[in-house]
Amino acid sequence: MPAHPEHDTDAHPAPGAGEDAAADGPDPGADGPRDAAWFTRLVHAHATAVHRYVVRRVGPSDVEDLTADVLTVAWRRRADVPAGAELPWLYRTAGYVVANHRRKSRPVLVADVPEETDADDPALRAVRDETVRTVLAGLSARDREVLLLHAWEGLTGEGLAAALGIGRGGADAALSRARSRLRAAFEAAGA
Numbered sequence: 001m002p003a004h005p006e007h008d009t010d011a012h013p014a015p016g017a018g019e020d021a022a023a024d025g026p027d028p029g030a031d032g033p034r035d036a037a038w039f040t041r042l043v044h045a046h047a048t049a050v051h052r053y054v055v056r057r058v059g060p061s062d063v064e065d066l067t068a069d070v071l072t073v074a075w076r077r078r079a080d081v082p083a084g085a086e087l088p089w090l091y092r093t094a095g096y097v098v099a100n101h102r103r104k105s106r107p108v109l110v111a112d113v114p115e116e117t118d119a120d121d122p123a124l125r126a127v128r129d130e131t132v133r134t135v136l137a138g139l140s141a142r143d144r145e146v147l148l149l150h151a152w153e154g155l156t157g158e159g160l161a162a163a164l165g166i167g168r169g170g171a172d173a174a175l176s177r178a179r180s181r182l183r184a185a186f187e188a189a190g191a
Contacts, residue, residue, distance in 0.1 A: 049090070058102075070094045082162070088155060092163045092164070131189055135185040135189055136182075139182065145164075149164070
């Protein structure tokens with residue numbers, strides 16, 4: 001029985017390489033065996049990007065474990081990781097891991113919330129603004145994910161399509177619609 005992707009971190013389409021493959025970083029081994037050396041190259045090329053993806057979406061106490069979970073899925077499913085589109089595949093996997101974590105998570109105690117955020121992350125600096133938080137919160141979860149994959153993770157074209165699990169045209173349309181809704185929400189907020 002096929003797994004339902006929203007409920008299974010192991011379910012992934014097989015997106016093909018596209019024009020954005022070069023943005024994914026060094027190819028961890030398109031033609032070589034999917035062995036420990038391949039996995040080491042994959043981790044060196046993409047672990048930091050996966051970590052940043054996760055840190056923007058969950059509490060600090062869960063970031064390391066969830067990042068490790070994403071990489072564990074990549075090792076277990078290494079035959080399914082598309083050559084040339086490794087990073088979008090990892091982002092999509094991270095999205096499933098984070099979604100599963102949220103379904104199981106418990107509330108964060110106020111005492112555990114840090115007083116200050118990391119001022120070096122431009123994405124966090126932007127989100128600190130109350131208007132931005134309010135506008136983003138008013139968008140649908142899908143629009144937020146499309147916009148954040150594009151703005152924070154730098155995905156476009158084939159990479160965005162692979163991370164969303166849809167075709168290139170659908171990804172372009174989703175990004176366009178999300179931008180329009182974001183623009184309308186900012187105008188409604190008087191920004």
